Amino acid sequence: GRRSGRMHHLARSVAPGALRHLLPRTPKRVVVLGGGPTGLYCADRLRHHFEVTVVDSKEYFEFTPGILRALADPAHLSRITFDYREVLERALGVEFIHGTARGIEAPQGGTPRASLAVDAPKEAGAAR
Numbered sequence: 001g002r003r004s005g006r007m008h009h010l011a012r013s014v015a016p017g018a019l020r021h022l023l024p025r026t027p028k029r030v031v032v033l034g035g036g037p038t039g040l041y042c043a044d045r046l047r048h049h050f051e052v053t054v055v056d057s058k059e060y061f062e063f064t065p066g067i068l069r070a071l072a073d074p075a076h077l078s079r080i081t082f083d084y085r086e087v088l089e090r091a092l093g094v095e096f097i098h099g100t101a102r103g104i105e106a107p108q109g110g111t112p113r114a115s116l117a118v119d120a121p122k123e124a125g126a127a128r
Contacts, residue, residue, distance in 0.1 A: 027051050033101050035061055035084055043094050053095040054088055055118055061087075 028050050032039045035056035043052050066080035088094040099120035 029053065031055060031101075035088075035096075043088065044092060047092055047094050051095070053097060054084065055097045055099055055101055056084060057098075057100045057121075059084055059098050 030046050030050040030052050032043050032046075032052060032054045035043075035054050035058070039054060039056070040061070043054050046052050060081050060083050063080040066076065070077040070080060084096045084098070088096040097118055097120070099118040102119055
């Protein structure tokens, strides 16, 4: 649980280099589908204990209750939007994937693992 996650983090940070190979190298991964307020909250809370990836179909966050004001005052738009990559990857250390999840595949039995299929939009000017 929560305590074991803290102990693992503490052990990784204080273990001498000669002993670190005995600790698990790959932390558990979490994928958050959607970068809305709830998705961002989850990513922020989970990033301390897991490798987190956020997938969203847009490259930016917008606080939609403020969008009508932005229509009347275009300068307001910069106060209610931000670039996901800038905030998630550079500020929080969370991976961001611009795309749409097509599905999640999890094998029956064995080690619980899942793979995520993502459709990424084509970049402007990219070769087809």
